[in-house]
Amino acid sequence: MKSLIFLLLLSSFSHAMNYELGVSFAKKKNSFDKDNYFETESTTASVSVYFTEQLALEMSYTDAKAIRYEKPPGGNTTETYQKTEVLGADLILVLADRKSWLQPYIKGGMAQLKRSQTVNVLELNNPQSLDIETAIIPSYGVGLKIGITKALSFRVSYDVWQTPVGGGSTSDDSQIRAGVSWTL
Numbered sequence: 001m002k003s004l005i006f007l008l009l010l011s012s013f014s015h016a017m018n019y020e021l022g023v024s025f026a027k028k029k030n031s032f033d034k035d036n037y038f039e040t041e042s043t044t045a046s047v048s049v050y051f052t053e054q055l056a057l058e059m060s061y062t063d064a065k066a067i068r069y070e071k072p073p074g075g076n077t078t079e080t081y082q083k084t085e086v087l088g089a090d091l092i093l094v095l096a097d098r099k100s101w102l103q104p105y106i107k108g109g110m111a112q113l114k115r116s117q118t119v120n121v122l123e124l125n126n127p128q129s130l131d132i133e134t135a136i137i138p139s140y141g142v143g144l145k146i147g148i149t150k151a152l153s154f155r156v157s158y159d160v161w162q163t164p165v166g167g168g169s170t171s172d173d174s175q176i177r178a179g180v181s182w183t184l
Contacts, residue, residue: 018098020048020056022155024179035071040064042084044177053098055091058107062086077122085114086161088139101147108140111161135164151183 024044031037042064050056064084071077090109096102114134120127143157156178163173 018050019184020046020050020181021184022046022048022060022179022181024155024157024177026175026177035077036069038066038068040066042175042177044179046181048092048181050098054094054096056094058088058090058092058109060086060088060090062088076124079120079122080117081120082115082117086139087112087114090139090141094145103145103147103153105143105145106141107143107157108138111137111139113137113161113163115163133164137162137164137170145181153181153183155179155181 022045024046025042027039027041029037029039042062044060044062046058046060048056048058062085064086066080066082066084068080069077070080088109088111090107092105092107094103094105096104112134113136114132116132117130118127119130139159139161141157141159143155146154146156148154156176158174158176160172160174162170165171
């Protein structure tokens with residue numbers, strides 16, 4: 001009897017499984033003046049496996065870069081370059097029917113964060129690199145998927161990672177992303 005129930009559950013999962021490929025991009029620049037600004041850029045690729053109509057596991061990879069230029073009055077120009085890679089696995093709960101053209105969702109999971117940073121005083125040309133930092137961190141977020149066609153969707157999400165900032169403390173790093181996804 002247990003084998004029959006297991007086979008029925010397994011067959012219902014295999015019929016319900018769908019796959020979704022996604023890509024998103026974010027870019028931002030904050031200028032304080034011509035000599036002082038902060039610029040960020042990130043690209044994320046994801047694969048989601050839907051086990052039911054409303055439950056999926058999303059695996060994602062984010063590559064992010066940040067550059068900060070600072071030149072205090074009468075001082076040297078400092079360039080700080082930071083590279084961050086985030087490899088995530090989140091459980092997604094879609095809050096609408098999968099066939100709906102408007103699908104809000106919530107997600108939560110874990111991510112591996114790998115970050116490196118180089119600081120260079122340009123007038124001295126003496127770059128200093130900090131050790132590469134790697135950490136396993138919680139991640140969560142909310143999003144909205146808007147159907148364009150049966151297979152193609154526009155996605156926007158707000159994602160948060162609890163990033164270690166040294167001394168045992170963390171900071172909530174967040175990002176608003178926009179992109180497209182394709183359901184197979």
